[in-house]
Each structure stands twice: as structure tokens, then as C-alpha cells.
Amino acid sequence: MRVGLIVDSACDLPYEFSRKHDLFILPVTAKIDNQVFIDNHDPVLTQEFYQSGLLQKGHHAETEAFSAGQIHDLLMEKVVTQFDVAICETVTRSRSLIFQNATDAYNTVMGSCQQARAAAGVPGKFSMRVIDSKQIFAGQGLLAAHTLRLIDQKLSKNVLRQEVEAFTDRMYTCVIPRDLHYIRERARRRGDKSISAVVAFLGKALNITPVIFGQGAEGQPVAKTRNFDTAVEKVMNYAAGRVDAGLLTPYVSLSCGLSWTEIEELPALNRLRDACERNGVELLLSQMGITSSIYIGPGSVCLSLAAEPHQFSDFQ
Structure with a gap:
């Protein structure tokens, strides 16, 4: 059983750690003045962002969650044929629309994922769970690291979900x-x-x-x-x-x-x-x-x- 972990761009982790564990990053759109960035944890873009001083006084900055449709397309393209089980951990729902949009995307993905897997020659069923991390930033990173540790223990998907949800508290x-x-x-x-x-x-x-x-x-x-x-x-x-x-x-x-x-x-x-x-x-x-x-x-x-x-x- 191939288990994949999805986190969003509000999840802070060392880049090498994320790459080593093949984390899938759900991007967030960042808008600063008239510039638009897609934050997918690219370390070069992040470094340029800091060096540019774009958050200093006088700049207007906002973030925008990917829509349910955008998340659906990403999951269909990059997740459903690569993993058998996907755990998607989002920034706390009280601070962002990412959880709701990911949940809406999940509902549409589950109706078409088996056809995509069959077309790609991937056997077996696909399942996914969207979890509200109840965390922000470094907290999301900690939850992701702990989830990877649980995945290594080869837990069943139901036990894995229960352990992750209990750990958030x-x-x-x-x-x-x-x-x-x-x-x-x-x-x-x-x-x-x-x-x-x-x-x-x-x-x-x-x-x-x-x-x-x-x-x-x-x-x-x-x-x-x-x-x-x-x-x-x-x-x-x-x-x-x-x-x-x-x-x-x-x-x-x-x-x-x-x-x-x-x-x-x-x-x-x-x-x-x-x-x-x-x-x-x-x-x-x-x-x-x-x-x-x-x-x-x-x-x-x-x-x-x-x-x-x-x-x-x-x-x-």
C-alpha cells in the first residue's frame, strides 16, 4: 500500500526534509502589490522573496487558497495514480478556506479516480482523507513529521487517520x-x-x-x-x-x-x-x-x- 502525505503551503518544514519524504505540496496563491506568486515551497523563490523585502512597509500582501477545481486537477494529475492512500493535512479551517476547498475537491475526485487509475494501468482502489490539522506553520510541520513516522509503522488507513486526528490535540x-x-x-x-x-x-x-x-x-x-x-x-x-x-x-x-x-x-x-x-x-x-x-x-x-x-x- 503506497501512502502519500499532502500538506499545504502554510506548512513550514525544512526543504530537504520535505524532499526526502516526497511530500506533496498543495500550493497557495500569494498576491503582493501587483505581483502574483504560486507558493509551492520552492526554496529559490522563497529566498528571492526574503531578499526582495516585499513584506516591508508600503506593500499590500494577501494569500488566496487554491479553488476546489484547482485542487481537484492537481490530485487527479499527481496523486491518484501515484498513491493508494492519501492523507491531506491542511492549515486550521478557522484561518483558511483550504480545508473546505480540499474537502470539496475530494468529493469530486473520488467519483473519477478509479477511471484514471485504470487508464494508467494502476490496480486497486484509491482512498483519501482530508484532515484539519488545527495548526499553523511550524505546528503543521510537526504534525506532518509525526504523520510520516506513523506511516513508517505500516498502520492500517483507519488507525492512521485516528492516530493523526488524536495527535492534533x-x-x-x-x-x-x-x-x-x-x-x-x-x-x-x-x-x-x-x-x-x-x-x-x-x-x-x-x-x-x-x-x-x-x-x-x-x-x-x-x-x-x-x-x-x-x-x-x-x-x-x-x-x-x-x-x-x-x-x-x-x-x-x-x-x-x-x-x-x-x-x-x-x-x-x-x-x-x-x-x-x-x-x-x-x-x-x-x-x-x-x-x-x-x-x-x-x-x-x-x-x-x-x-x-x-x-x-x-x-x-
Whole structure:
């Protein structure tokens, strides 16, 4: 049984990791001023995106999910004849239309996939499951890595689905937004009032950098620091302490909307690396993708891990 894993462009993972495990990337359309990009995790395009400074002040950036029809065509062309079972994990449905569009595409694909397989000389039936990851960015990356680990265990497709869906509720994510004003303005354009103008103003005027922590995409501020480096150090210390205390999967996912030079200079990053090394945990360190960077803003950081119930303050 050939099992394939599909993720969307909001899923942050190291490029080499994605290529090694043959992940299928469901693209997202990025629109910046009058330019249109198809974000399919091309590392060259991502690097050009960062070097161009397209998210800096004065640029209007938005993302748009592929339509159900576009996803249908991709699945028919590249998935149904390559795999017998496909798991499609999308960014949380509360933040994007990707889950709904992928579900709609699944319904049409299942009506025509067997004919396509027969025409290609591929025996057997095709099945697929669309799963709401309940995660964003590095959280999606962590779920994908864990799913690949489960696939290697040769679980039945029903058990695999159940394990993945249960795991989504055991993940914890930290987000450090670099610019609250950017997030507030983008949320305002989408009609999302979850970040008030007052909070955005305070963050900009007083140089407050919050740490957002929680399970999945529903986090709350757990720290308000006067600068970005202090916030990063708090998150790295939390992650290193949690790694030493034990994880539910041997991965920590960390994505950063920064250049690689800036990433390597992050405070306490080596402390986290050392904790991962002594505990046999793989640090999935990546440059934040185009879709993620547009959503949360340049310079932001997202970290995710899976563990028993705990609080951020337990590891400070």
C-alpha cells in the first residue's frame, strides 16, 4: 500500500526534509502589490522573496487558497495514480478556506479516480482523507513529521487517520509576532477583530513583543517583553526545558521569517539544539514560507512540539 502525505503551503518544514519524504505540496496563491506568486515551497523563490523585502512597509500582501477545481486537477494529475492512500493535512479551517476547498475537491475526485487509475494501468482502489490539522506553520510541520513516522509503522488507513486526528490535540505552539501593527492591519482587511488597534499601538509605541502560547492555532499571550530577543530567549528556554522533560514525538518544529544569518544569531538557539541532541530529538528548523510570512508578518518566529499537558510558565 503506497501512502502519500499532502500538506499545504502554510506548512513550514525544512526543504530537504520535505524532499526526502516526497511530500506533496498543495500550493497557495500569494498576491503582493501587483505581483502574483504560486507558493509551492520552492526554496529559490522563497529566498528571492526574503531578499526582495516585499513584506516591508508600503506593500499590500494577501494569500488566496487554491479553488476546489484547482485542487481537484492537481490530485487527479499527481496523486491518484501515484498513491493508494492519501492523507491531506491542511492549515486550521478557522484561518483558511483550504480545508473546505480540499474537502470539496475530494468529493469530486473520488467519483473519477478509479477511471484514471485504470487508464494508467494502476490496480486497486484509491482512498483519501482530508484532515484539519488545527495548526499553523511550524505546528503543521510537526504534525506532518509525526504523520510520516506513523506511516513508517505500516498502520492500517483507519488507525492512521485516528492516530493523526488524536495527535492534533496534543501539540503546543509558541508564536512571536515581530510587528503587531502588521498583523492588526492584515486582520482588519479580512474582517478579523481578534487583535485590537490598542494592542497594536502599544506594541509599536512601547516596543512590546508578546509570546503567544497555546494548543494549535488558539493561543493566548503568556509573556510581554520589551524586545524581540528577550521573547525569543523565553521561547527557546521553554522548548529546551520541555524537551528535557519529555516529548510525545521526537521532533521540535521551528520556523522563522528571517534570513538564515539572522536565524543562526537567535538567542539561545544553540541551547535548544543541545537539548534536542542529548534527548534524541530532531530539530526541524526552517525559514518561514511565503504563505506563513504573509500571514504573520516578516521577522516572526513559530515553534511547535507535542507533550503532556503543561503551561509555558512551567519551563521558565
